[in-house]
Structures are given as C-alpha cells and as structure tokens.
Amino acid sequence: DAGVIQSPRHEVTEMGQEVTLRCKPISGHDYLFWYRQTMMRGLELLIYFNNNVPIDDSGMPEDRFSAKMPNASFSTLKIQPSEPRDSAVYFCASRVEGEPQHFGDGTRLSIL
Amino acid sequence: GQQVMQIPQYQHVQEGEDFTTYCNSSTTLSNIQWYKQRPGGHPVFLIQLVKSGEVKKQKRLTFQFGEAKKNSSLHITATQTTDVGTYFCAGPLWSGAGSYQLTFGKGTKLSVIP
Numbered sequence: 001d002a003g004v005i006q007s008p009r010h011e012v013t014e015m016g017q018e019v020t021l022r023c024k025p026i027s028g029h030d031y032l033f034w035y036r037q038t039m040m041r042g043l044e045l046l047i048y049f050n051n052n053v054p055i056d057d058s059g060m061p062e063d064r065f066s067a068k069m070p071n072a073s074f075s076t077l078k079i080q081p082s083e084p085r086d087s088a089v090y091f092c093a094s095r096v097e098g099e100p101q102h103f104g105d106g107t108r109l110s111i112l
Numbered sequence: 113g114q115q116v117m118q119i120p121q122y123q124h125v126q127e128g129e130d131f132t133t134y135c136n137s138s139t140t141l142s143n144i145q146w147y148k149q150r151p152g153g154h155p156v157f158l159i160q161l162v163k164s165g166e167v168k169k170q171k172r173l174t175f176q177f178g179e180a181k182k183n184s185s186l187h188i189t190a191t192q193t194t195d196v197g198t199y200f201c202a203g204p205l206w207s208g209a210g211s212y213q214l215t216f217g218k219g220t221k222l223s224v225i226p
Contacts, residue, residue, distance in 0.1 A: 033214075042218040043155070043219075045213050045214070048213070055210075056210065056211045056213060058207050059213075100145055101155075101214065103154040103155050103156070105153075105154055
C-alpha cells in the first residue's frame with residue numbers, strides 16, 4: 001500500500017503567486033481531508049470530501065483557498081493569491097468509514 | 113466553539129522516566145483517538161477508545177477514556193528516545209456546518225533526554 005501521496009513535499013514561492021497542492025488518497029478510501037498545521041494554531045481541518053463531494057469547508061480560511069476532488073484518486077488545494085501568513089505544513093489524509101485517518105507526508109509551504 | 117484541550121504543551125523527561133499527557137473536551141465524545149507525530153513527520157494513528165472508562169495498552173503506552181467520555185490520558189512508562197514526538201488526541205466535534213469533524217488538540221511535545 002503506497003499510502004497517501006502528496007506533492008510537492010516543499011514549495012517556496014513569492015506572495016501573490018498561485019500555489020497548488022496535490023493529493024492522491026489511498027485506493028478505496030472514500031473520505032479525503034485537507035489540514036493545515038502551524039505552531040500557533042496546531043492542526044486545523046480545512047475541508048473534507050466524501051465520495052468526491054465537499055461536505056464541510058467551514059475551516060477554509062477565506063476565498064483565496066479552494067479545493068477540488070475531480071475523481072476518487074486525486075484532490076487539489078489551491079491558494080490564489082498566496083500570502084506569507086499561508087506558510088504552514090499542509091497535510092492530506094484519507095480513510096474509509098469507521099476507520100482512522102491516514103496522513104500523507106505533507107507539503108511544507110513557505111510564502112516569501 | 114467546541115474544543116479539545118491538551119496539557120501540557122511541552123514535556124521534557126529523562127530517559128526512563130514516565131510521561132503523561134491529558135486531553136479534555138468541552139463536550140461528551142463518542143470516541144477519542146490518539147496520534148503520534150515524529151519531528152518532521154506526519155501524524156500516525158495510535159489507538160481509538162470508544163467505551164466509558166476504557167483502558168487500552170500498547171506495550172509501554174496506556175490509554176484511558178474517562179467515565180464521562182470528556183477526558184482521556186496517555187501514559188508512557190519508562191520513556192525511551194524513540195518516544196520523542198508530539199502526541200495528539202482527537203475527537204469528533206460538531207462543526208456547526210452540518211457535520212462532525214475530527215478535532216485535534218494542540219498536542220504535547222515530548223522530549224527525552226538520554
């Protein structure tokens with residue numbers, strides 16, 4: 001089992017640029033979650049999908065953030081335009097109903 | 113809003129000493145999960161507790177779920193350097209947007225001095 005795969009592992013870009021983070025969940029998992037982790041706020045849920053449908057996006061900080069899941073094996077989290085305060089580690093996780101979440105290795109994002 | 117609180121935030125122990133982290137919820141939980149995140153790594157699921165008063169053990173780790181299902185603890189006996197990391201508890205809390213969300217505590221960062 002390859003686990004949850006995220007790309008890129010690291011991203012450094014200038015403020016104002018568009019950033020796209022990618023996630024491939026574990027095959028067969030029907031829930032997908034995007035988290036953001038910072039020292040100040042800890043691990044925050046941004047949005048989650050069930051069967052490719054966004055269920056709860058109440059954690060998305062503002063309109064600059066958007067997430068899509070066009071099919072069961074791929075999701076993106078996009079920030080446009082990016083700001084320095086968006087610097088964080090972004091994790092994707094997936095699971096099946098009744099089972100715990102499996103996290104990817106994360107994307108360490110730095111906005112200069 | 114509903115929260116999951118964890119204390120202490122940091123803990124430094126000498127190798128061989130015991131370690132405990134505590135988790136409290138503002139509301140009753142249907143279950144509580146514990147995760148460990150190694151430095152530079154990602155959270156990894158350790159265990160889930162479901163029943164009131166439940167106690168589970170994994171080698172030197174003992175997990176407890178309170179009788180009221182609002183608090184939990186993780187105790188490590190005789191810590192080793194391999195125990196270094198951040199330990200998170202997480203419970204499903206109503207998000208207010210129409211669903212339960214697995215809400216994580218801020219974690220307890222454990223350092224073990226050899």
